[in-house]
Amino acid sequence: HSAVSVITTKRDGGELSDDQIDWVVDAFTRGEVADEQMAALAMAIVWRGMTRRETARWTTAMIGSGRRLDFTDLPRPTVDKHSTGGVGDKITLPLAPLVAACGAAVPQLSGRGLGHTGGTLDKLEAIAGWQADISVPRMREILADPKAGAVVCAAGVDLAPADKRLYALRDVTGTVESIPLIASSIMSKKIAEGTGALVLDVKVGRGAFMKEFDTARELATAMVELGADAGVRTVALLTAMNSPLGCTAGNALEVAESIEVLAGGGPADIVELTLALAREMLTQAGIDDVDPADALADGRAMDHWRAMVSAQGGDPDAPLPRAKHTETVKAPGTGTLTRLDALDIGLAVRRLGAGRARQGDPVQAGAGIVLHAKPGDPVSAGQPLLTLHTDTPEVIPSVLEALGGAFDIGAADEFTATPLLLDR
Numbered sequence: 001h002s003a004v005s006v007i008t009t010k011r012d013g014g015e016l017s018d019d020q021i022d023w024v025v026d027a028f029t030r031g032e033v034a035d036e037q038m039a040a041l042a043m044a045i046v047w048r049g050m051t052r053r054e055t056a057r058w059t060t061a062m063i064g065s066g067r068r069l070d071f072t073d074l075p076r077p078t079v080d081k082h083s084t085g086g087v088g089d090k091i092t093l094p095l096a097p098l099v100a101a102c103g104a105a106v107p108q109l110s111g112r113g114l115g116h117t118g119g120t121l122d123k124l125e126a127i128a129g130w131q132a133d134i135s136v137p138r139m140r141e142i143l144a145d146p147k148a149g150a151v152v153c154a155a156g157v158d159l160a161p162a163d164k165r166l167y168a169l170r171d172v173t174g175t176v177e178s179i180p181l182i183a184s185s186i187m188s189k190k191i192a193e194g195t196g197a198l199v200l201d202v203k204v205g206r207g208a209f210m211k212e213f214d215t216a217r218e219l220a221t222a223m224v225e226l227g228a229d230a231g232v233r234t235v236a237l238l239t240a241m242n243s244p245l246g247c248t249a250g251n252a253l254e255v256a257e258s259i260e261v262l263a264g265g266g267p268a269d270i271v272e273l274t275l276a277l278a279r280e281m282l283t284q285a286g287i288d289d290v291d292p293a294d295a296l297a298d299g300r301a302m303d304h305w306r307a308m309v310s311a312q313g314g315d316p317d318a319p320l321p322r323a324k325h326t327e328t329v330k331a332p333g334t335g336t337l338t339r340l341d342a343l344d345i346g347l348a349v350r351r352l353g354a355g356r357a358r359q360g361d362p363v364q365a366g367a368g369i370v371l372h373a374k375p376g377d378p379v380s381a382g383q384p385l386l387t388l389h390t391d392t393p394e395v396i397p398s399v400l401e402a403l404g405g406a407f408d409i410g411a412a413d414e415f416t417a418t419p420l421l422l423d424r
């Protein structure tokens, strides 16, 4: 084989053989295929696509570039959830302990935020003492502990290393936007983490990776097929991401809101999505005699949250960090909040310091935005609409300017409620 022959096969619209795929991924991992060659191949894939067989083989090769964890010896079934990323999407925080409280084990290798969507590890790191980097033996101990049963940690360097390098290349060569490449990238990591079952939350809308329903559904289908091919029971929900989830976006703010949900309160959309995903996860795990709503209401999910935070060095009773400065955005008129744009809010939250512009940048734990109204709510002129939190007040003027177009206030009949759950 040669890199050039693999690239030109795909460039000219051909189908790559299993052998070509295995070779090129392995040679890339060993440094024998150069970055520019892999980037050229990625661009050819963006244009020509990959068949189901090619995508499955590509995914297997990505997994094979590192180690695949195995938790089949645990006494409980394993199941995980993956979201393609949204604004205010803190669902993992209440969901993982809830599902653990219902009898499954949740082994979640998670990521940090990049772009306008937050990362689960950044959120949990707002908790004093909490550690994202834990060893696989420790991961197994926490999963086996009947009091905890859920672990959310950083993926080790040996987990799908070819994907790590390829994703970084795609990021700087305009080759992220390919359904087979996105599907194989996400699924290689989820399959390698060793979960027995998986529920995907594929976001659709302004604040999501996939802005259109049809492409989101295509991505969901591709990922469900890859899961099935690898022996991981997989189901996907398509859910709306036009406005932020819940009433907070930003690391510590989202932890606080998640704790409200675990205490039996919290915003209706967060509770709805948490329960919908919990029910899917339990079904995939073969647990059909427990109602997650009970485990949320009676405090069992909260007990698991506390145990899971403590198991990773966190203090569940420590006060959460607060930003040094706040600024209130007031409603400019009276009426109904007809639109609140997830992308604009996500970009503002990042600018306030909660997210990062470049991989490896630090984030502020306390920064973010609190929403005082959700789309459909009545608002009166002068009432607080948003509160901005930041340690770097010099960014406030530019954030305020950018938020000018983030919302509309209109007549009640200009608002049409849309469902959160779009498809399964």
Ligand code: URA
Pocket (backbone or CB within 6 Å): 167, 176, 181, 182, 183, 185, 186
């Ligand atoms: N997230 C990933 O992990 N990979 C992609 O390709 C896109 C999003």
